[in-house]
Amino acid sequence: MSVRVLEHPSVEEIRLEAVLHALADPARLEVVCFLARTEGEAACSEIDLAVSKSTGTHHYRVLREAGVIRQVYRGTAKMNSLRKADLDALFPRLLDSVVSAAAKRLRRDQGTTSGARRSRAHQGE
Amino acid sequence: MSVRVLEHPSVEEIRLEAVLHALADPARLEVVCFLARTEGEAACSEIDLAVSKSTGTHHYRVLREAGVIRQVYRGTAKMNSLRKADLDALFPRLLDSVVSAAAKRLRRDQGTTSGARRSRAHQGE
DNA sequence: GTCGTAGTACGACATTTGTCGTAGTACGAT
């Protein structure tokens, strides 16, 4: 059986710069905010990014390799969850401050961003 | 009179992604940590980065344009300071968490990376 | 004025990054 195991960095391998870089992209930040909101697992297909699927895969990989999210296969789906405990242990309050700042900003300039179509529930909080 | 005024983003113009991106570089993170430690102004030449002067200028500009630092000319020197109040107002606890995480990390692997040395000509050719 | 120091501007370059489409694999359902 193809176990389909995904490589994740251990806690010691998580690097601050990589985490910051992973968070410094709009699409990835959206994923992180979504996961922070749901506080559980979400399939890639649940999070409606304004990019193609290949690009989405790329962003999920960046997040996983930076240690920001954990990914497991479940059936045909790939479930994502925040590595909140790990990140909090390494960088206390970092994730919270980024997520709440992003949420605040999203609330403020909803509609200002032209172009990309986003749908999905940014308001359910 | 050479006015030599430097452009800074206003508080409203500071974007979270830009700040995160600015912080996601080792040289720039070092600058930020230095400024956080000194809690005042520091000339570019006071912070010994392991890059050339032109590259240093580039990094300082990235930090300034992201809204992370403020730069003013004073004589021949260019003084840098953290925009801590502005950043704290926009992204509460973000700067603190990043700086303390970086400080912790620096403390941990001090010695593996022998200090900032420059003066390296290009190798090989 | 000249000189040295601090930093800049510019062009060049290699690398990384974000983006996509196409072709493919893994799985569940039929």
Added chain:
DNA sequence: ATCGTACTACGACAAATGTCGTACTACGAC
């Protein structure tokens, strides 16, 4: 086995990024 869904791998590409050296400007000191 066949089909559809979910996601991946790969190659391609443009744009951004980090790096440098050289030539330059701004300022203070002499």
